Amino acid sequence: MKPPTPPAWYALGAAMRADLRRVPFVVGDLVVGAVAAGELDALSAFDELQVHEDGVVLAVAPDERDAALARINAALRDAGRLRGWRDEPFPLYDPATLTVLAHFERAAARYWGTLTLGAHATGWVAGPDGRPAALWIAQRSFTKSTDPGLHDNLIGGGVPIGQTPEQTLVREAWEEAGLDAEALAPRRPGRVLRTARDIPEGLQHELIHGWDIELPAGVVPRNQDGEVHAFRLLDVEAALALAATAAMTVDAALVTLDFAVRHGLVDDDATLARLAPLVVGLSG
Secondary structure, eight states: OOOSSOOOOHHHHHSEEOOSOEEEEEETTEEEEEEEGGGHHHHTTOTTEEEETTEEEEOSOGGGHHHHHHHHHHHHHHTTOSOSOOOOEEEEEOTTTOOEEEEEETTHHHHHTOEEEEEEEEEEEEOTTSSEEEEEEEEEOTTOSSSTTOEEOSEEEEOOTTOOHHHHHHHHHHHHHOOOHHHHTTOEEEEEEEEEEEETTEEEEEEEEEEEEEOOTTOOOOOSSSOEEEEEEEEHHHHHHHHTSTTBOHHHHHHHHHHHHHTTSOOOHHHHHHHGGGEEEEOO
């Protein structure tokens, strides 16, 4: 069932949003991120960095990058400039090739505006005609450091060091929804979506890998790690109406919209035209 009127889809306006002037963050000779210009004075205090009006360069040898970034990021955290510390190592990518150039604190990715990868899945239940009739929607825990209490996909998480997006999907499926490998077997790859937007923690620059998972009627996801407040099974019309608002995270809303487009649930030209520039490839 299609929504009676095409929603405005808040996420389409929020996915690519530049509120601040930013300058390139360079590692080696590669532009890997974008730092808020308002941070340049603070960054000029670090000997490991070359700071100019038009950019910031990490000026250390490749084998010294991890240690240098650890020192800098800890100091930025202690000064209250780096928010949402996770104590979790994350890859620092060359955004053009996805080569890992260093490892650093997960929360620092947004401060430096570096690329991250996400893995999400839309969980759906078929109607009598075999088409999507309902979607499983998660509500994030109110204690989450990012987007507490907002609605989310059935599965969603950041891709850490040493995992592919699909491996992350499998791990997160159990941790977030209690779904094992057998339950994930029917998954189908969706598309990869790009977002680059200023948020309170910095710049979220992410490639979001999406999958579709059809769940049999009667299968109920059960959170295992405390990061989901609740799951709800909503009919398609209600789920899409919710996803079109700011009550769902931007990345989850984009994945939901892409699912709806690929399944013929949303087909108005204006929405398709706004989504198209965010699609960068196929998941898997």
